[in-house]
Amino acid sequence: xxxxxxxxxxxxxxxxxxxxxxxxNDPIWVCPLDNDIMEVFNPLRNTYFQHGVVERWVLTDDRNxxxxxxxxxxxxxxxxxxxxxTGGIGFFECINDQEAANLLFTTAQEWLKEKGMxxxxxxxxxxxxxxxxxxxxxxxxxxxxxxxxxxPYYQQLFETYGxxxxxxxxxxxxxxxxxxxxxxxxxxxxxxxxxxxxFRHFSWKKEEELSRxxxxxxxxxxxxxxxxxxxxKVEYIRNTLRKxxxxxxxxxxxxxxxxxxxxxxxxxxxxxNQILKQLNGKLDPISxxxxxxxxxxxxxxxxxxLLMGVIPAFQNHGIESAFIRKVxxxxxxxxxxxxxxxxxxxxxxxxxxxxxxxxxSVPVKNYITYRYLFDRNKEFKRYPIPEE
Numbered sequence: 001x002x003x004x005x006x007x008x009x010x011x012x013x014x015x016x017x018x019x020x021x022x023x024x025n026d027p028i029w030v031c032p033l034d035n036d037i038m039e040v041f042n043p044l045r046n047t048y049f050q051h052g053v054v055e056r057w058v059l060t061d062d063r064n065x066x067x068x069x070x071x072x073x074x075x076x077x078x079x080x081x082x083x084x085x086t087g088g089i090g091f092f093e094c095i096n097d098q099e100a101a102n103l104l105f106t107t108a109q110e111w112l113k114e115k116g117m118x119x120x121x122x123x124x125x126x127x128x129x130x131x132x133x134x135x136x137x138x139x140x141x142x143x144x145x146x147x148x149x150x151x152p153y154y155q156q157l158f159e160t161y162g163x164x165x166x167x168x169x170x171x172x173x174x175x176x177x178x179x180x181x182x183x184x185x186x187x188x189x190x191x192x193x194x195x196x197x198x199f200r201h202f203s204w205k206k207e208e209e210l211s212r213x214x215x216x217x218x219x220x221x222x223x224x225x226x227x228x229x230x231x232x233k234v235e236y237i238r239n240t241l242r243k244x245x246x247x248x249x250x251x252x253x254x255x256x257x258x259x260x261x262x263x264x265x266x267x268x269x270x271x272x273n274q275i276l277k278q279l280n281g282k283l284d285p286i287s288x289x290x291x292x293x294x295x296x297x298x299x300x301x302x303x304x305x306l307l308m309g310v311i312p313a314f315q316n317h318g319i320e321s322a323f324i325r326k327v328x329x330x331x332x333x334x335x336x337x338x339x340x341x342x343x344x345x346x347x348x349x350x351x352x353x354x355x356x357x358x359x360x361s362v363p364v365k366n367y368i369t370y371r372y373l374f375d376r377n378k379e380f381k382r383y384p385i386p387e388e
Contacts, residue, residue, distance in 0.1 A: 006056035031281035068094035072108035089122035101157040139365030163370035167383040169344035171365030188325035202253035213262035221309035264310035305342040
């Protein structure tokens with residue numbers, strides 16, 4: 001086997017094509033857009049390069065055919081905030097061969113060691129946690145956009161090498177053709193009748209104001225439970241929404257206010273994977289026309305729930321129930337939608353898990369984020385789970 005750094009157009013093409021080889025006989029897999037993958041590794045597009053470094057490798061077999069790939073990275077804003085300096089690995093793909101996987105893992109480990117790291121988390125993203133994060137270990141059905149999908153044997157490759165469970169995550173499905181629980185409706189009605197509360201959906205006409213409010217609510221809500229939290233910048237939110245503008249539905253994004261101040265957010269997109277399934281990772285002019293045609297035909301019948309959060313002072317006040325009511329009202333106007341996938345909820349966020357169960361959604365997918373300590377004698381500690 002031969003391992004190469006990704007350093008030119010040829011090896012970059014190999015890096016993109018590895019999954020096309022791994023999944024060529026998998027009817028469920030959806031090829032991500034090449035451009036989306038490349039943005040992660042583009043210093044001009046990914047702000048994490050301002051405080052981080054990345055290296056990538058591709059593996060070929062004895063016949064010079066693609067056999068695997070991996071990326072290693074360090075986010076210096078977070079690396080030294082753990083019990084030991086910790087980097088990350090991601091974009092791992094590999095044939096069902098432990099020797100090949102070990103070579104990829106060890107190469108990444110040695111690179112991280114040289115840069116002072118003492119552990120690595122993976123598979124994770126060199127960026128926000130809402131994409132390319134975690135290993136799917138149960139529920140190998142249709143993947144939502146940017147949500148992990150991989151062969152079942154990857155779990156054995158990781159755990160045989162020595163990776164240990166750092167935290168677990170769940171993906172929930174909600175059948176929106178069924179009525180929501182009566183209790184949720186009562187709470188939502190009670191909240192929506194209170195004059196101090198207001199719920200506004202996103203509007204491009206007020207993009208700047210609403211993006212600012214979204215960032216304020218997000219940063220207050222997530223900093224309360226997410227260790228080593230890195231606040232989202234308004235510009236990141238605006239850029240994300242602009243990039244997704246071809247599929248953004250203004251009524252899929254909601255902000256809750258109390259006396260004019262933002263206190264909660266709900267973010268949902270149509271599931272782009274239902275269209276990407278037919279594009280093989282390309283978005284050339286012909287593919288773009290096909291995309292627009294499929295969108296017009298209401299091909300996307302599933303929505304992906306990305307975020308729902310409420311600032312600490314207003315948790316357990318029923319804000320989440322009101323969000324669900326608003327979403328329910330939107331879907332009544334868009335009956336071609338039948339399902340929402342919420343991905344993902346980590347085990348260190350039991351409050352949110354309870355909310356998803358309460359509204360009638362069902363856990364159907366399980367993911368794991370692993371950690372590997374380079375010193376095999378060091379005590380392993382899982383991500384802390386708060387007491388309820």
